[in-house]
Amino acid sequence: MNTSAPVETVTSGADKAKLAVAGLLVVAAVAAYYVLGQKDLWLRVLALLGLLIAAVAVFFTAEPGRALVAYGRDSVRELKKVVWPTRKEATQMTLYVFAFVFVMALFLWVTDKTLEWALYDLILGWKR
Known part of the structure; x- marks a missing residue:
């Protein structure tokens, strides 16, 4: 019998805004890569990577990002329990x-x- 309580997710408006900003940053990264098409490749890649890193950083400040990090930690903890x-x-x-x-x-x-x-x-x- 499963006695664990159901998981409730509460997303605030701030979390939704952070996820929207992260999504916009990803779109901006791809757009910047193509807008800077006439520039040097290193500049285009730098703009792409910079905006993608910013999008990831914003994502990890939102609740889904923190939940993903917690899931990763739990997975590592469980993996250490495995008897190989x-x-x-x-x-x-x-x-x-x-x-x-x-x-x-x-x-x-x-x-x-x-x-x-x-x-x-x-x-x-x-x-x-």
Whole structure:
């Protein structure tokens, strides 16, 4: 039974404005790259990267950005709890998988040849 409370998200007007500004900065970054088409490439890339970095910075000040950072931290924390297999265990499991695949391929090949023989040679009488 799941006893956790449902998640409620409350977005304020300031968060919505920050997200809108971040979106506009992304659009401005792409527009600046093309508007500066006649300028040097380094200037266009610098304008693009500068505006994109500003958009990311504004995004991370809004609630969805903070929630994304919290999710990343939680993911790293959970990843540290994982018990990874040893090299020996990983090698053994890999060999088990290869052996199973080989046995299944052999079984399917024998089944295919048996059905081919039964259908074409015995029932239909087609000799190759």
